[in-house]
Amino acid sequence: MDKSKRKVVIAGNWKMNMTPSEAKAAVAETAKLVEGKTGCEVILCVPFVDIASAVEAAKGTNVKIGAQNVHFEAKGAFTGEISAAMLLETGVEYVIIGHSERRQYFGETDETVNKRTKAALAAGLKVILCLGEVLEQRQSGITSEIVSMQTKLDLAGLTADEMKNVIIAYEPVWAIGTGLTATPDQADEVCGIIRETIAGLYTKELADATVIQYGGSMNDGNAAELLSKVNVDGGLIGGASLVPAKFSKIVDAAQ
Numbered sequence: 556m557d558k559s560k561r562k563v564v565i566a567g568n569w570k571m572n573m574t575p576s577e578a579k580a581a582v583a584e585t586a587k588l589v590e591g592k593t594g595c596e597v598i599l600c601v602p603f604v605d606i607a608s609a610v611e612a613a614k615g616t617n618v619k620i621g622a623q624n625v626h627f628e629a630k631g632a633f634t635g636e637i638s639a640a641m642l643l644e645t646g647v648e649y650v651i652i653g654h655s656e657r658r659q660y661f662g663e664t665d666e667t668v669n670k671r672t673k674a675a676l677a678a679g680l681k682v683i684l685c686l687g688e689v690l691e692q693r694q695s696g697i698t699s700e701i702v703s704m705q706t707k708l709d710l711a712g713l714t715a716d717e718m719k720n721v722i723i724a725y726e727p728v729w730a731i732g733t734g735l736t737a738t739p740d741q742a743d744e745v746c747g748i749i750r751e752t753i754a755g756l757y758t759k760e761l762a763d764a765t766v767i768q769y770g771g772s773m774n775d776g777n778a779a780e781l782l783s784k785v786n787v788d789g790g791l792i793g794g795a796s797l798v799p800a801k802f803s804k805i806v807d808a809a810q
C-alpha cells in the first residue's frame with residue numbers, strides 16, 4: 556500500500572479549553588510556528604465561542620479551524636445546539652463528530668454520529684469522525700469487532716463522493732488524556748482494520764485514499780514513531796495541542 560497517496564493531517568482538539576482571547580493568541584502563535592510547513596494539513600478544533608477569533612487569527616496562515624460538534628437538524632427548537640450551516644458561515648472547514656467524550660458523557664450513539672456526519676457533509680463541512688474501543692473491550696479481545704462495527708454504523712449511507720470529506724480518527728478511549736499511548740504497532744493494526752472495513756463498504760482505492768488519524772496521548776515525544784506507521788495518516792491531539800510549542804513539534808514530525 557502506498558501511503559504517499561494520502562495527505563497527513565495533524566489536528567488539535569482543544570476540548571473545553573481557551574477563552575476567545577486566549578484562542579486568538581494561541582492560534583496566532585501556532586500559525587507562526589507552523590508557517591511554511593506544508594508537508595501536512597494543520598487544523599485546530601476549538602470551542603464554538605472561540606471560532607470567530609480563531610478564524611480571524613488563522614486568516615492567511617496554513618492553520619485551518621474546526622468545531623467540536625454539530626447538531627443533525629438544520630434548524631428549530633433545539634436549545635443550545637449549533638447547526639452545520641451556522642458553522643459553515645463562521646468560517647470553519649472541519650467538525651469533529653463522535654468524540655468518545657461525547658459518547659461517554661453526552662449520550663452520543665453511532666446513530667446520532669451517523670446523522671450528524673450526514674448533516675455536516677450535506678452542508679459542505681469536512682468531518683473528523685472519532686471512534687475507538689474502551690479498555691474492557693480491548694481486554695476482552697474484541698477491539699477489531701468494535702471498531703469495525705462503529706465504522707459500519709457511523710458511515711452508514713454515506714456515498715463514495717461524501718467519503719472524500721471524511722477523516723477517521725482512531726482514538727482508543729483508554730489512551731485519551733491518560734498518558735497511556737497505543738504502541739505504534741497497536742495504532743497501525745487498528746487503523747488497518749478500519750481501512751479494511753472501509754474497503755469492504757466501498758472499494759480498496761477509496762480505503763487507500765482515506766485519511767485515518769491516531770489520537771490518544773500523542774505528543775511531541777511519540778508522534779514521529781506513530782506517524783511512521785503505514786496506516787497512521789496523522790494525529791488528533793488533545794492536551795499537547797493547547798501548547799503551541801508542543802503542537803508545532805508534532806507538525807514538524809509529520810513533515
Ligand code: 13P
Nearest residue numbers: 568731732771772793794
Ligand atoms: P489527549 O491527546 O489529551 O490524550 O486527547 C486525545 C483526544 O481525545 C483528541 O481528540
